[in-house]
Amino acid sequence: MLDSVQTKERVEEILTAHIALEGALLPILHAVQAEFGHVPQEALPIIAKALNISRAEAHGVMTFYHDFREKPAGAHVVKLCRAEACQAVGADRVAAHAKKALGIDWHETTLDGKVTLEPIFCLGLCACGPAAIIDGKLFGRVDEAKLTQIIGGLK
Amino acid sequence: MKIFLPLDSAAIALGADEIALALQAQAKAKGIDLDLVRNGSRGMVWLEPMAEVQTPAGRMAFGPMDLADVPALFGDLAAHPKALGLTDDLPWMAAQTRLTFARVGVIDPLSLADYRAQGGLTGLARALEMDAPALVAEVTASGLRGRGGAGFPTGIKWKTVSEAQADRKYIVCNADEGDSATFADRMLMEGDPFTLIEGMIIAGLATGATKGFVYIRSEYPIAIHVMQQATLIARAVGLLGPMVMGKGPAFDLEIRVGAGAYVCGEETSLLNSLEGKRGVVRAKPPLPALEGFMGKPTVVNNVISLASIPVIFEKGAEHYKNFGLGRSRGTIPLQIAGNARFGGLYEVAFGLSLGEIVDKIAGGTASGRPVKAVQVGGPLGAYFPRALFDTPFGYEEFAGKDGLIGHAGLTIFDDSADMLAQARFAMEFCAIESCGKCTPCRIGAVRGVETVDRIARGDASAIPLLTDLCNTMKSGSLCALGGFTPYPVMSALTHFPDDFSRTKEAAE
Known part of the structure; x- marks a missing residue:
């Protein structure tokens, strides 16, 4: 875990690398999240000051987008597609199975901090659903058995 | 080997x-x-x-x-x-007519040599010999319409930007392909990224824009990677940069990544997001063509629209225009998805009937059960029953049946689908993804879920209420998210009434 001085230093480095972009806030937030795993609260005032926007605006942007996290996720992030093409081949069943197997609902993390379960609306894998993206790796035709196997393999 | x-x-x-x-x-x-x-x-x-x-x-x-x-x-x-x-x-x-997707799957996506060997950059070379009005006229003559879903004539949009006076202009490629059942943009960017880059350069030549952005959704990590690599390669050989191909004006590109907001596929919301703001929809006018990115004249085109430009210049507007039906000219990459026996991408001239697509090309369902409904055009598209399978695939033809072709994605459902559940999902999705700017969408979608739930509990008096709510959302919303959510809801209700009354009968 970084202390607040180190956090500030890293955020400043990210700002230096991105500040010249036109409309730099999203690339900055992506870079901050890639660095810390979430967007730390203390990063927002620093970013706001550098971009000459209010803290409320920076907060508003960050919370508008589903991708940005206010808190760190679990060690593994399981995202299951909930969109129509995956529904047509059993995504709702697979989601119910995942919730039961993990003992959590959408947007929750298992008590041991191992797995976070999130919905995602379309990975463009609509001809080989149900689709999932787990720790950044894509999976197609995910049925209950395949999901059990994948979740079982997460350390 | x-x-x-x-x-x-x-x-x-x-x-x-x-x-x-x-x-x-x-x-x-x-x-x-x-x-x-x-x-x-x-x-x-x-x-x-x-x-x-x-x-x-x-x-x-x-x-x-x-x-x-x-x-x-x-x-x-x-x-x-x-x-x-x-x-x-x-x-x-x-059986396909591959114009836009001619090279996808054929070439090494990041080999410029492969790209050139298969006709790549021929269109740009021709475009570099033409002036801006001639370039715009060629696109207008091709009959190309926005492939993102709105179907607006691309040439007219370019003409507006081309004739606007400004110190800077932009080309923004909308690669925020969030509609379920659609993956043509993804496949094109992953399989033939230089086609998109070439199309954007030509758009720059035609309009006087010198900077382009490709806004790709974060759910597409591989497409993002391939596009980033292709941009670096194009810049290294001088395809992008201060002088396009060593003779043209300046044009450069930046790849930007979205952050999981469906509504950013709407062009004004995308522009706000690109500017680093919340992805809320802007009221129009002003049109983005006059006041777009950073308030400057901006072309916002879908990936497939821009990627169809090179072949139009390579083979001529006439060649492209000769494919199609009515006012839907050229080819369309159908994306066959959901419960399909043969799912995938199939590029063909406009005009096939929905039935030919579903029964012949897709081969019916993967489950082997009868097809119950096909949702055409993504989450904001209507559910079509078999009774409407004679509808020819074209913009006006689908609009005439209270539907839309959108980005040409088709989700096939078998007879196990519950259309009331699908209607509820459409409202739920709209509630989750609404940007919150206009009331019919922000509040209407939440009330929509509640109203569908009342119907599910057997309260038939909620049906006229749902119809009324859909009318309000349709005519009162600022953009297509609130405005088109009634399509899946009303089509489910109209074409599959049994699914909306069954619960009550069971209760009785």
Whole structure:
């Protein structure tokens, strides 16, 4: 875990690398999240000051987008597609199975901090659903058995 | 020995990376010099991962490949258990008209040499000899309309930007392909990124824009990677930069990544997001063509619209225009998804009937059960019952049946689908993704979920209420999210009334 001085230093480095972009806030937030795993609260005032926007605006942007996290996720992030093409081949069943197997609902993390379960609306894998993206790796035709196997393999 | 194996997301999701490792290991063990090309997908997703082996007769296809099928690829090919024959002779490939997707799956996506060898940059070379009004006129003459879903004539949009006076202008490519059932943008960017870059350069020449952005959704990590690499390559050889191809004006590109907001596929919301703001919709006017990115004249076009530009300039507007039906000119990449026996991408001239697409090309359902409904055009598109399968695939033809073709995605559902549940999901999705700017969408979608739930509990008096709410959302919303959510809801209610009354009967 970084202390607040180190956090500030890293955020400043990210700002230096991105500040010249036109409309730099999203690339900055992506870079901050890639660095810390979430967007730390203390990063927002620093970013706001550098971009000459209010803290409320920076907060508003960050919370508008589903991708940005206010808190760190679990060690593994399981995202299951909930969109129509995956529904047509059993995504709702697979989601119910995942919730039961993990003992959590959408947007929750298992008590041991191992797995976070999130919905995602379309990975463009609509001809080989149900689709999932787990720790950044894509999976197609995910049925209950395949999901059990994948979740079982997460350390 | 040369083998092609896709790097396409769908192929990878079905195990292509593992097959690639096995191929390399097997070749090494046998002392074979293997040239493994990671290409785009040919679009036959039910055959992925599909390997192709270069033979004197042409490329032979094998799929769907399992790890156990790898060793036999180095033996007698004709006897391989997954041998499909020559790729170009497969019925799915042979019957298509591939204009925009001509190179996807054929070339190494990041080889400019491959790209040129297959006709790439021919259109740009011709465009560089033309002035801006002639370029705009060519696009107008092609009849190309926005492939993102709105169907607005591309040439007219370009003309507005071209004639606007400003110190800076922009080309923004909308690659925020969030509609379920659509993956054409993804496949194009992963399989033939230089086509999109070439199309954007031509758009820059035609309008006087010198800077472009490709806004790609974060759910597409592979497309983002390929586009970033392609941009670096294009810049290194001078295709992008201060002088396009050493003779044109300046044009450069930046790849930007979205952050999981569906509404950013709406052009004004996308522009706000690109500017670093919340992705809320802007009221129009002003049109983005006059006041777009940073308040400057901006072309916002979908990936497929821009990627269709090179072939229009390579083969001529007339050639492109000669395909199609009515006011829907050229070809459309159909994306067949959901419960389809043969799912994937199929590029063809406008005009096939929905029934031909669903029964012949898609081969019905994967489950083998009867087709109940087909949602055309993504989450904001209508559900079509079999009774409307004679509708020809075209913008006006689908609008005439209270539907839309959108980005040309088709989700097939079998008879196990509950259309009331689908209507509820449409409202729920709108509530989750609403940007919150206008009331009919922000509040209406939440009330919509509640009203559908009342119907599900057997309260038939909620049906006229749902109809009334849909009318309000349709005519009162600022953008297509609130405005089109009534399409799936009302089509489900109109065409599948039994699903909306069944619960009450059960209760009684």
